[in-house]
Amino acid sequence: EPEVTQTPSHQVTQMGQEVILRCVPISNHLYFYWYRQILGQKVEFLVSFYNNEISEKSEIFDDQFSVERPDGSNFTLKIRSTKLEDSAMYFCASSVSAQPQHFGDGTRLSIL
Amino acid sequence: ELKVEQNPLFLSMQEGKNYTIYCNYSTTSDRLYWYRQDPGKSLESLFVLLSNGAVKQEGRLMASLDTKARLSTLHITAAVHDLSATYFCAVDPTRYNAGNMLTFGGGTRLMVKP
Numbered sequence: 001e002p003e004v005t006q007t008p009s010h011q012v013t014q015m016g017q018e019v020i021l022r023c024v025p026i027s028n029h030l031y032f033y034w035y036r037q038i039l040g041q042k043v044e045f046l047v048s049f050y051n052n053e054i055s056e057k058s059e060i061f062d063d064q065f066s067v068e069r070p071d072g073s074n075f076t077l078k079i080r081s082t083k084l085e086d087s088a089m090y091f092c093a094s095s096v097s098a099q100p101q102h103f104g105d106g107t108r109l110s111i112l
Numbered sequence: 113e114l115k116v117e118q119n120p121l122f123l124s125m126q127e128g129k130n131y132t133i134y135c136n137y138s139t140t141s142d143r144l145y146w147y148r149q150d151p152g153k154s155l156e157s158l159f160v161l162l163s164n165g166a167v168k169q170e171g172r173l174m175a176s177l178d179t180k181a182r183l184s185t186l187h188i189t190a191a192v193h194d195l196s197a198t199y200f201c202a203v204d205p206t207r208y209n210a211g212n213m214l215t216f217g218g219g220t221r222l223m224v225k226p
Contacts, residue, residue: 033213043155043200045213056213091154100145100157101214 002026004104006092012110013082021077021107023092032075033093033101034067036060043091049075087111114139114205118217126225128190133220135184135201143204144184145214146175148197155200159186191224198222 005024013019025032034046047057049067066078075094079086089108093101115138125131135144142163147155159168161177161184168175172195174187184201198221202214 035214042218043202043214043216045215048213058213100160102157103147103155105154 006104010108023075025094029094031095035091036088038088114215116217124223133186137203145202147200
């Protein structure tokens with residue numbers, strides 16, 4: 001069964017550094033998403049992306065965050081200057097229309 | 113702002129018992145999803161409920177949606193240990209557009225004891 005793949009599985013970064021999280025969505029999906037889950041808390045929406053542009057974003061997704069689809073397969077989330085509170089599990093998801101969003105295994109981001 | 117509330121937040125139950133998890137949400141929506149998450153793992157899609165009165169069943173789990181009451185339930189029948197996980201409901205508040213944000217409930221951590 002096709003799946004969403006994310007790399008790396010774990011990223012450790014110094015505070016203030018830039019980090020890029022990578023995702024390969026399911027190939028025939030058109031909608032792409034990033035969510036985060038702080039340890040022990042609920043999953044929070046960050047951003048959705050369709051037709052090469054952001055379709056929705058949450059308050060969490062401030063100027064420090066950006067997304068890009070640099071080629072036909074990858075979908076990236078960049079955090080320009082990481083803060084301690086950015087430590088979380090980041091999930092990429094993709095979907096076709098109103099079908100369920102399929103989630104990757106996540107990248108655990110640890111900010112030191 | 114859409115609020116999605118699940119209860120209970122934690123559920124410890126014996127194998128063989130039945131129980132229901134509730135998901136209430138605060139705005140009009142007819143798209144609701146249930147996901148399962150094992151510790152340290154990703155979210156696995158369980159059910160997609162797309163209309164009022166929708167009922168879906170898979171094994172020992174059954175999900176339903178009442179859009180008028182803004183309530184979804186996840187019913188567990190004759191629980192087994194393998195069902196131990198955290199269950200999230202998620203609501204898509206947008207009626208006509210696809211591919212929009214999901215708002216998740218706080219999750220119900222289910223522990224099934226032998």
